[in-house]
Amino acid sequence: MGKILEVKNLRVSYHTYAGEVQSVRGIDFHLNEGETLAVVGESGCGKSVTSKAIMRLIQTPPGEIKEGSEILYNGKDLVKMDEKTLRSIRGGEISMIFQDPMTSLNPTMKVGKQIAESLVIHKGMGKKEAFKEATKMLEMVNIPNADKRVNQYPHEFSGGMRQRAMIAMALSCSPKILIADEPTTALDVTIQAQIIELMQELQNKFGTSIIMITHDLGVVANIAQRIQVMYSGLIIERGKTEDIFYNPQHPYTWALLQSVPRLGTSNKAELYSLQGTPPDLLKPPVGCPFVTRCKYAMPICQEQMPEVTTITEEHSVSCWLKHPSAPKVESPFTMEVNK
Structure with a gap:
């Protein structure tokens, strides 16, 4: 193809x-x-x-x-x-x-x-x-x-x-x-x-x-067949559809997935809402554009744009959480699916 x-x-x-x-x-x-x-x-x-x-x-x-x-x-x-x-x-x-x-x-x-x-x-x-x-x-x-x-x-x-x-x-x-x-x-x-x-x-x-x-x-x-996630004028994650839905790697992708209503959810359950707003593209941030809305943000996220990390041949993400020295953080969406 x-x-x-x-x-x-x-x-x-x-x-x-x-x-x-x-x-x-x-x-x-x-x-x-x-x-x-x-x-x-x-x-x-x-x-x-x-x-x-x-x-x-x-x-x-x-x-x-x-x-x-x-x-x-x-x-x-x-x-x-x-x-x-x-x-x-x-x-x-x-x-x-x-x-x-x-x-x-x-x-x-x-x-x-x-x-x-x-x-x-x-x-x-x-x-x-x-x-x-x-x-x-x-x-x-x-x-x-x-x-x-x-x-x-x-x-x-x-x-x-x-x-x-x-x-x-x-x-x-x-x-x-x-x-x-x-x-x-x-x-x-x-x-x-x-x-x-x-x-x-x-x-x-x-x-x-x-x-x-x-x-x-x-x-x-x-x-x-494939999905790419955009934020603030950049592609921050890309992969096959199953990668994005079942193995998402970026906190913004997690937020998008959590905001989709799912069958079986109680009618009294509160729907997830991502807080904050995207950055002003008149003055784009020097670091990760998602830093002000990310609860996993680290000091380096404000200072430098994250490198692209290859997860598989088709799946890649731009996030400092994927750096070898970063703390291990599991996707809240994935954990919910796995329950």
Whole structure:
């Protein structure tokens, strides 16, 4: 299974009246062909900025993809690509599903026309042929009465149907990579499950590689092969899905897992809440960015960024607790699972 996407030393900043906000601070990762990679973290950690950088949707100014950043798609650097070439890739070979379909779909255009437009641009279809294909795509994402719905406007669709229409649009050109930015956040739990199941079915059909961006680890448990945890513009832990769920190593990952409600919990039990706030990225800390919220913090955590420790070939973490001379600390989440 080869690498279809490689991101190297990605740094993205936003220039504001207050100074330079370092949203993404030098991250490296890859995406394999046909796999689902989950990017998990709370709001403001740099997940969505990373996805927009891959699509080259960072508005300049105020945003800037810093020099030295590389986004290699099949060996070609998207950062250095001219706009004309990029347009043929964006939407055609790399597509994106945005968090809120109501703001992503054009409210003045019929849904079918919006899907057909992409087919005309990227596949060179005639308008009639593209419209027929748009109807087929709506049927494929399980929208009832697709032949009628294709002539309706976004406001005539429910939230779940709008998200399905966005998926139909994103997959209409059979892209090699699909980036899903919080695709289920605005939906209720049953519709969330349907959307995730639909994405899995379509992935199996088209062989699409997926980057799933979310703040909810529960959403990616059954869809992702690998997970990387982001915090303060950095990847602090990465591994196979089973590594992250059953052998988490970073205190922030422990906190994310503890905050997911579990079956069997008493209705009077207090839900876990991570205290504190992420650091100000106008002045990023010199040490570990999680230090002010971590109850296991040591003096070195404030003074120096932790090194990357390899747990297994696929699993690594950036935390001083993994240093040989650090005190041994067991994951509170793992201990709870093992009881």
